[in-house]
Amino acid sequence: MKKISMRDIAKELNVSTTTVSFVVNGKHKAMGISDETAQRVNELIGEKGYNPNTTARTLRTGKSNTIALIVEDISNSFFASIAKGIETEAHKNNYKIFYGSTDNNNEIADALFTSMKNSAVDGFIITPTKGMAEQIKKLKKEHIPFILIDRLIPDIETDYVILDNYQGAYDLTQHLIDNGYRKIGFVTLSDGMSQMENRKKGFFSALQDAQIDTLEKTILEVSYQDTDEFIIQALQKYLQNNKNLDALFFATNYLGISGLEAIQKNNLTIPNDIAVVSFDDHVLFRLTVPSITVAAQPIEEIATKSIELLLKNINKGKKQLKPVGIIVKPEIIIRNSSAKKVI
Amino acid sequence: MKKISMRDIAKELNVSTTTVSFVVNGKHKAMGISDETAQRVNELIGEKGYNPNTTARTLRTGKSNTIALIVEDISNSFFASIAKGIETEAHKNNYKIFYGSTDNNNEIADALFTSMKNSAVDGFIITPTKGMAEQIKKLKKEHIPFILIDRLIPDIETDYVILDNYQGAYDLTQHLIDNGYRKIGFVTLSDGMSQMENRKKGFFSALQDAQIDTLEKTILEVSYQDTDEFIIQALQKYLQNNKNLDALFFATNYLGISGLEAIQKNNLTIPNDIAVVSFDDHVLFRLTVPSITVAAQPIEEIATKSIELLLKNINKGKKQLKPVGIIVKPEIIIRNSSAKKVI
DNA sequence: CTGAAAGCGCTTACAG
């Protein structure tokens, strides 16, 4: 039951493995293998069901046709959707994908990087965490192709594909203002990743441009490490301590989801007691009653552009290209949770 | 910027690569390398930051420490959660994971299998589709370790980890009956995969055991290929044509989600107009109002048992073990969508 | 206690 190799094919046809290799790789024309020989080789390959050994090829060429996708948490619907898009594009280009979740934990991230690098992946697609700065610098220094998605590492120039988070937050806030809301609470993560910071900036700018008193801006920051239960409790307290709020802006979808739970538990009605908007779309936001207004990310586009950029990076060879940043636009989807304020 | 190899280490210390290899693999004790030599090797390895080349090791040993996870759709929350669990367990055991989604499409599945096999994965974890029977048989014949999850292929004996779908459906139906519902519609997929068939059987048995007239069993079957829009429309029509129904049983979570949309659009109230239960839990089911009663799968357990079983299979060597089937138990989570019927 | 050497299955520069 041994797997059949190039040598087996060569032997049986009394040709060299060189010839077989050229045929297998479609180089027979260029290398001047006669059509007749190529034909014979291809026939036997079909007959025997020969498939080239990818490991040997990788060892020889240094190219594995594998990319590593490192996300925060593959079970999070946003990253799961990204993974699906990346997969589709990668397979089109004949790439396989390793995945790994960091859970925002640096030791896990470290182990992932080491393991992937030793496995000769051709490139990385990474949603970095703050502590990853060192690893990212190392990748850069070693000239390993990679791109960042969803967020950046401040002060490190890299290729990336991210959302215009500032604009999304600005527009979402503007929408609340247009609909009569003035006292908007902002709920975000405390770890200060770039995407979160830009959402916060967009939120502030919109308030400022509308000349809404900054005193009314009330922020709640929770940690990624906190459990859902803890976050829900924090939100419940926050709502009780800030009864003047007429709207809430959730900076990411799982905060929004916990937010809905907290609002339910506090027996508040959306949007009459409090309006709600959130970053990142989610089935729940589409189907819950009332449905939730969001800034949605163009996931397909992020996936396509990511693979495109990474492949360009992988295929660039020796030349040092200047890092390319791609910024995609969010879509504001207006639903019922932010209906015009009734006064 | 060349990567440092075992030979570099050996040369610099005037020892053979054999020695270095033994030390790297922790075999120096067994092979009688002196502690002093081992010490020197380890020091230089640390200093130079040497990491063994996994590709070369794989080519030589035939073992890649890689498994392929082939699911229906990685962006589906159930499979995304499975992927997370599998990942955690795999990393604990020093395995990396390739993932791939079949979308229930056989050509894609075929391409995935070929690509993964050529990449020398040590084993497969697969949610099979009907058309995969041939591929699965081939894996068996080639003695490639694999296990099936979520569903089986009829008439092919394999290792597997699946849910007790019959029991889950039976209990969920029994719960509806206990709460006074008698005219229960069953919504399922038409492709006849094993998990779906068993859910249907469980549903029927519960009705039969309660001596509920089989004439009242009304089934709607849709195809996996149908778009969400199409399914929702089909459901709306189904609801209109079967106004006598007092409850709906959705055989999988995305049918349940589409079901909620259809019920909303038809302006029906849950559970007063129609009660709802669904297979597979989902955030939406937990948070929507009213929350939805479900049969939840123990995802952690499925992941843990899957890796355990696959690794046992991988490490079994030549011996032919009898295929092992593991059946895990669903958890019925009673929520508000199936509250006692008001008469 | 340690080394020289073969070989995993490819690709490719070199030679004719």
Next chain:
DNA sequence: CTGAAAGCGCTTACAG
């Protein structure tokens, strides 16, 4: 138009 041979970086049976 095609082949012999080196080499990618490991592991391991064999020898001493």
